[in-house]
Every structure is written in C-alpha cells, then in structure tokens.
Amino acid sequence: MSSEQSRKLTIYDLAKLANSSPSTVSAVLNGTWQRRRISRKLAKRILELAEREGYSTNMQARALRRDRSGILGMILPLYDNRYFSSIAQVFEAEARRRGIFTIVSCTNRDPAQEREAARMMLAYRVEHLICTGATDPDAIAEMCGAAGIASLNLDLPGTAAPSVISANREGARRLTDALLDRLEARRADAARVLFIGGRAEDHNTRERIEGFRQARERRGLATAPTDIVTCDYAAEKAQAALEAYVGREGRLPAAMFVNSTISLEGIVRWLRLGGHDVNDIIMGCFDWDPLAAAFHPRLIMMRQDVPTMIARLFDWIDVPPEDPASRLEVMPEIVGDPAQVRVAG
Amino acid sequence: MSSEQSRKLTIYDLAKLANSSPSTVSAVLNGTWQRRRISRKLAKRILELAEREGYSTNMQARALRRDRSGILGMILPLYDNRYFSSIAQVFEAEARRRGIFTIVSCTNRDPAQEREAARMMLAYRVEHLICTGATDPDAIAEMCGAAGIASLNLDLPGTAAPSVISANREGARRLTDALLDRLEARRADAARVLFIGGRAEDHNTRERIEGFRQARERRGLATAPTDIVTCDYAAEKAQAALEAYVGREGRLPAAMFVNSTISLEGIVRWLRLGGHDVNDIIMGCFDWDPLAAAFHPRLIMMRQDVPTMIARLFDWIDVPPEDPASRLEVMPEIVGDPAQVRVAG
DNA sequence: AATAGTTGCACAACCGATTGCGCATTCATA
C-alpha cells in the first residue's frame, strides 16, 4: 500500500525494516513461527509491516525451495460446452477453497497438444495432473509417472492412472428407457431409434452404445449397426450424418439418442432448416445444456454430476487409491423427463 | 525416457553426465549457447543427452533467476457461455503459439474474488494480467501497478489500464435497427420494445442502452424508463423481470433486446412455460450461441469478435500503448439476420 | 617468435524463500 517500488519487496527488505532476520520473517509469513518459537509480539509486528508494505511471497522461490509448486494442473478438450466449462469452474472453485492454485489448458482433443500441455505442466512442477477427456490418457500418465508426478483421469478412463468417470452405460440405459417409454406412449415405431454422435474409439461412446443396446434388448428390440452413427462430436458431422441417415431410410427416426450437446446443435439445425418440428421426434441428449432445455422443454438430458466427480477426484488427490487403475463411476442425473423420476431409482 | 528417477534431473546431473559444466548445459538448453560460443558439437551432445534422459527445465528456478515467470494471467467472470469460453480458448491458443504459458481464473463477477485471484497471480509473478469483464478493473490495475506488473482490460473498460472492448453502443444500435426493421415489416407496434438484462452499473450495459435509445430516437421513437429492465444477467432474474413486465403492461413486448445469452435462457424458458411461441416476439440477443441459433433461426445475435479482440490485446502486450487509459473498440458482427447484411456496412 | 585476437568453456555469484542447527538469554529448580 505504500511506495510504488519497482523492485518487489522481499523478506530481506522486511527483515531490515523490522530489525530482524530473513529466516524469522519467512517463518512468520508462512505460518511456521510458533513451531520456531518466534514471540507473538514480533510475529505481529512483522505481519503488520508486511501488510503495510504490500509484501507478496514470491511463489517461484517458495516452490523452488520447497520442491512443491502448490499448483494443480488440468488438461481439458474444450471450454465451450456446459459439461467441460462446469468441470473447469468446479475444479477451480474447490482448489481455491483449499488454497491451491490451478492451471487449466485446452488441448482440443488432439493427442499432440495433450502431450505438449502435459510437458509444460510438468515443467512447472504441478503437484497433480488431471487429464479430462484425454484422447490418450495413458501416454500422459506415463509422462507423469516418469516425472514422479501423480496423474488422474476424469471423464475418460485410462489404465495407467485412477479414473473418475460418469456411469455412461447405466446412464445411457436410463436415457434410452425414457425414450422408449415416450415412444410407447406415443404408439410410435420403437425400431426407428437412432444413436448419433461421438467416436467409436472412445470409451464413453462405446459404453453409451452398450447401454443403448441393452435397454432395447430388454424390451425385445434388436439394434442394427445402422441404428448407430458415431460420426464424431462436431455439429457439422452430426448434421451431415443425420442427412445421410434420412436419405437412406427415407424418413426421420422416431427418436434420437444424441451423444452430446454439440452434436445436438447440428441435429436441431438440420431439422429446422428442413422445416421439421423438433417436437415430432423424441430426443434425448447425453449431456446437459440449460439453454437447450429452455428452447426445447421436451428434450430429455443426462446431466453429468460434475460436483460429485470433482469431489471424488479430490478424495483421490488427498488419499491416492491403492490400485493405480482404480475406476470410479458417478451416476448422471436425468433431466427434463418427469416420468423418469420413479424409474430412475 | 530412461530411468524412473524420483529426484528430477537437473542441469548439474546433465553436466556430470556430459563431462561439462552447469552453465554450459544451461546455455545449451535455453538456446543462448551460440551467444556464449559453445561449440555446435558439444551443444548437440548435450541436447541429445537431455532428450534421452527426459530432462525438463524447472520453470520455478528459471523464473526465480530471470525474475520473469513466462506466465500470462487472465481473470474471467465465468467459462459457461460461448463468449467467455471462446475468450479463454483463443487467448490460450495465441499464447501457446508464442510459447507463453497461461493461467486463467474464474472470479464469478465478485470483486473480492477478483482481488484475491489477482493477488495470487501477482504472487506467481505473471508478466501481464488480463482482466476480463472485471467488476472493478481499476482496483486490479492499481494492485498490478504497485507490483510493477502491466495489466490490460478486456470486455469491460477501466481507466487505469488499456482496454479492449466491443463496440457496444454501435453494436446495440445495429441490433436495435434490425429489430425495428422486423417490427416495421410485421407492421407491429414499435413502441413495445423491451431492453432486458445486464447491470445498470456496468459500462457495457450502459453503452448498449444508449445504442438502443439512439437507434429508436433516429426513428422518432422515445424510450421510456420502463422500456429498460437491467435485472442483472442471471436467467432467473431475467425470467422474473419479464414476468413482472408482462404483469404490468398486460401483454408481451413486440420485440426484445436481450442483453446476454444467459438472460435469453430465462426469457425463453418463461415464454415456453407460459405457452407462448417464441416466434411471436422479435428477439435480438447481444451475444452469440450456436445452439440458440439452431433452435431459433429467427433470433438475431451480435457475435463479439473474440479473435480480433485477443489479437489487439497481444498487440498491446507486445507494445504497450503510450496512453495507459487507451481504449480500443472492436466491432461485433450481426448474425442471423440476412436483411442486415447491407445495413451493417 | 612474439603479440593480438578469437574460440570454447568453467567459475561463482546471484534470484528469494525455507529450514536444520546452534547460540545467547531467561527462567525454574536444587
């Protein structure tokens, strides 16, 4: 609050001002002064001085000496949907609550960018690295392992580090059940249900497909390969895939299991452009977006339980699981389908 | 790639392995070896050794010695809309392209959190601090000034640091023009246009209101205080505000200028819950969301030009403006209104 | 062959905090 020194104030400056020593100032400022038997009086004087002079600890120096950065790193595919942005926000909020600093980096679902981001995070000596939705989590876990840094997977599981993920199969089963219930209520053809979006090679998509298949099987419905279109997540891809599907089948599907809000964007756009009423198709989306809910109240969505997922993640940060390949599934919540409330239990 | 040492490899280790000295290894690894006249042969040998042993520079040590962290900091209100998430992504991508590391922190439009985040960023000795949509940018600029760190404002302007913002007034004028054009085409009552959302105390909202007012004035339309409802951004607030407005006026507005996608969410939800057709009201939104566009093709949106804004920001990071209170306005683009294409020029 | 310039590298002092250790006082006890 006082002088606008361009050289930042250090503990050495404070020590001089307080007629004390750097080690004492350090102990006072980092809270270890009681253990070091610094008198309360002196501690108080130094704290006031630091406050008055606007001292701020040089975290680089502290990190270097302590060999701990006090930073938690996270890599993330993107920020631009509610699921990932909420992951970033909740993660940051929880870390802040614990006085830990966070660094988040978007890697655009690109393995090369993932590796590069991980390399930087390791150079900054993050204490843990959270890999969210990583395309190649094991590669990163291996890098972290070599550097002696713990890594954790979120959203997509790996085999080389503990993973917190959504209960994709069970969630998909419930979402599919909700779609089928609606179809029955409408007396529509339950055969024409389309699963669209996602990547055939990613774990979540495979699990959701399996849940989709199982839910149908339990009602005696077969699932043909053409019922499933894993066209990647992008809106344009979903749009083109739906167009192709409709061209092939000659008509719209009766219901759709849309594998992300970004795919939903393409689907809805294509339907509107083609003059279709979105309400004519029963739609479920495995992800949640309140704006979509506002526009389309009959849309059924699976909202992944981000707060719980992050909480479990921090549990493992606090106490690493014995098994490095531990996998924890967190149940997502169905939204927008009142009829489902009893079924979900 | 070799041993899984738990102690991280340092330049001292490499120096021993290479029969060289730490200073030489350092120069080789940080690229200053030519200036230090290290032979190409030795440099090559050391680089290969470092690669083989999986060396990674301890950035804390480097930052401490250089007195520069190589980190760019940004504070942001939220990630969860397309505007802010895109700011974070584009900012990070551009920084990455330049080999600079970034730290982004969400501060929930809360001045206390803003200050706390800034304090942490300064403790980590970020080289610049970008304050995006800060409620109190000048307070942060002052903190940065005292620490001898340059700060820049984005989205919301301040008086104590250079600011890159959207051309809110002109953008609002154009958006309002588009609404009024549609109203005329529909021969609807141009008096019943509602401006809704935002904060009366924030600069952007004030500017947009002024643009709104001017556009109407130019067509001979007066703007009453009741035509403007700055109920904050939250969906629930917008929902409640619209309900109150309709209760007061006895009918829906003919058109609405919605001041953010988050407010739009509340508006649309209220309309759907009340059984209204969103197409009955001519709507413009000052912000852009592709999912909203997909659901509501007649919605007119102002898409803020994030890439240009970030580019200008980096221009000022490279070459600080002479005037610390410089302000640069970047024109947003109107989306979803084909008729506007010629008017926009 | 003596001198000057160049090449190639190592020494050692930092950067700012942390922390094991030790030394002077003061206090309690015998």
Next chain:
DNA sequence: TATGAATGCGCAATCGGTTGTGCAACTATT
C-alpha cells in the same frame, strides 16, 4: 549460586537455473 531446561531468534546452506567475467588454448598477424 550453580545447573538444566525452555525461550527467542539468527546463521548459513540449499533449491536449480542464469549470466557476468575470466582464463586457457588455439589461430592469425607482423
């Protein structure tokens, strides 16, 4: 009045890079 313990604090080494400076060895010049 000695003696042991407790109190209060400072010294100095250390974390891992960076960088000004200096010194050999070698090359070019006269």
